[in-house]
Amino acid sequence: MTDQPLAGRTVVDLTTALAGPYATLLLAGLGATVIKVENPATGGDSSRNNAPYVGRDGLNLARRYDDDLSVSMLLRGRNKLSVTLDLKNPRSRAVFTDLVRDADILVENYSPGVTDRLGISYERVREINPRLVYTSISGFGAQGGPGSGKAMDSIIQALSGVMMTAGEPDEGPVRFGLPIGDLLAPLFAVVGTVSALLQAEHTGEGQHVDVSMLGALTSLVACEPFDAFEAVGLPQRTGSMVPRLAPFGILPALDGYLALCAPTDAFAHGVLRAIGRPDLADDDRYRTRDQRVRAADELHELIREWCRVRPLAEILAAFTAEGVPAAEVREPREAVRDPLVLAREEVVPLTHPRHGAVADLAGTGVPIRFSGARVALDRPAPGLGEHNEHVYRELLGYTEQQVADLVAEAVI
Structure with missing residues (x-):
């Protein structure tokens, strides 16, 4: 051709x-x-x-x-x-x-x-x-x-x-x-x-x-500054969550898992509204990105507990309504179709x-x-x-x- x-x-x-x-x-x-x-x-x-x-x-x-x-x-x-x-x-x-x-x-x-x-x-x-x-x-x-x-x-x-x-x-x-x-x-x-x-x-x-x-x-691998993370005390391996971008990671739902990516102030505050805690957007632990990084474990646990008892469809609808990037974690067979x-x-x-x-x-x-x-x-x-x-x-x-x-x- x-x-x-x-x-x-x-x-x-x-x-x-x-x-x-x-x-x-x-x-x-x-x-x-x-x-x-x-x-x-x-x-x-x-x-x-x-x-x-x-x-x-x-x-x-x-x-x-x-x-x-x-x-x-x-x-x-x-x-x-x-x-x-x-x-x-x-x-x-x-x-x-x-x-x-x-x-x-x-x-x-x-x-x-x-x-x-x-x-x-x-x-x-x-x-x-x-x-x-x-x-x-x-x-x-x-x-x-x-x-x-x-x-x-x-x-x-x-x-x-x-x-x-x-x-x-x-x-x-x-x-x-x-x-x-x-x-x-x-x-x-x-x-x-x-x-x-x-x-x-x-x-x-x-x-x-x-x-x-x-x-x-x-x-x-060099596109991510892992050596710099190590030098300033940030962990290179963080499992399913990424504290330096909190809230960010893989979370369990009642019927599966979802990926959440909310590193900016707008996205993070949207997450807090979605889980029914809009008051926390002005909390000194979560108001800015640097503050959220310091309190990442606590913030992630708060979101995790909210997600754990709810079905994926409900969670994704709540995050989407607030403009927060989130998606279900698919099996390969489903993804390629x-x-x-x-x-x-x-x-x-x-x-x-x-x-x-x-x-x-x-x-x-x-x-x-x-x-x-x-x-x-x-x-x-x-x-x-x-x-x-x-x-x-x-x-x-x-x-x-x-x-x-x-x-x-x-x-x-």
């Missing part, structure tokens, strides 16, 4: 697991042609073997039929073309060269040193196509880091400090439930990739875009490429709206090597015999 922001751009996708594939998923949603290169010797992207699976019988914890697809691949593989290519096979070099010669972008998330061993490093690819934007997503950056240089999301969370920003002060570290390290780095990678693509249009030169999971997540995010296609239904909507599944969309362009993740995930014929024969111009020889020699 020519009405998409990255229409006409080709991406060679050498990624696996989550961080890399999420970056190329976004590029695909923005309209780029993403050619996902998978190793036939290992069964392709590791996500293809992530439980649960979906197929003709719906969802199952184990694969039952040959055409069952991992939900992970069903989500991350959309709008991509899958080809097989064993980059460890010496004969793959010529095929790889043909793939990148006219490409605009290459994205890889190998451990440091692997691309050198495979002969597909930035320096090598630059010789083939100097205009190409070569994006690397890794745990610690292209130069490597602690230990082996390999990184998983929990390792990145641990090293970034984010595990010590949540939870109660006297508790152990808390792992963020969403794989935030894996999901954050690809966002920066896409920003860097598109920026480098724009620069290449002016200079005629591509470049290496290097994003580390640790750096991306730690940079966000919000009519608003569905209407904006920020979340979209997932369907099996052969069996359709055999399970009620929701997946990420492209959460960006353009006034003059279309973005979408509307094509199902491919089978392993499903587009070999299309890419090798139609796009690269290989003959039938050439493709047959590559298959016979286990190159593809």
Whole structure:
């Protein structure tokens, strides 16, 4: 489609697991042609073997039929073309060269040193196509880091400090439930990739875009001055409440939980009116923000006791009437089915490429709206090597015999 922001751009996708594939998923949603290169010797992207699976019988914890697809691949593989290519096979070099010669972008998330061993490093690819934007997503950056240089999301969370920003002060570290390290780095990678693509249009030169999971997540930890909090005696870990913004936090209701965000005088006084204590707005303990911070525990307990015996609907109606920001705390399944995010296609239904909507599944969309362009993740995930014929024969111009020889020699 020519009405998409990255229409006409080709991406060679050498990624696996989550961080890399999420970056190329976004590029695909923005309209780029993403050619996902998978190793036939290992069964392709590791996500293809992530439980649960979906197929003709719906969802199952184990694969039952040959055409069952991992939900992970069903989500991350959309709008991509899958080809097989064993980059460890010496004969793959010529095929790889043909793939990148006219490409605009290459994205890889190998451990440091692997691309050198495979002969597909930035320096090598630059010789083939100097205009190409070569994006690397890794745990610690292209130069490597602690230990082996390999990184998983929990390792990145641990090293970034984010595990010590949540939870109660006297508790152990808390792992963020969403794989935030894996999901954050690809966002920066896409920003860097598109920026480098724009620069290449002016200079005629591509470049290496290097994003580390640790750096991306730690940079966000540094957006909050936790070191300053510690220096002035403010706790860094405060559990469900945030005393320095009081009243602010997660509160229990009779039938669930709500998030309350009332750090300003206007919001805080609205809370006091909502709970039937307008007199406290002039109390020296709660009149100003600094006073509320000093009396945060007492103020939060007052609000907590009022909320605890009332249903969510009543509480939210009372706060809303006073203009106070508050919302129910949703379960993920309910949240991803919000009519608003569905209407904006920020979340979209997932369907099996052969069996359709055999399970009620929701997946990420492209959460960006353009006034003059279309973005979408509307094509199902491919089978392993499903587009070999299309890419090798139609796009690269290989003959039938050439493709047959590559298959016979286990190159593809």
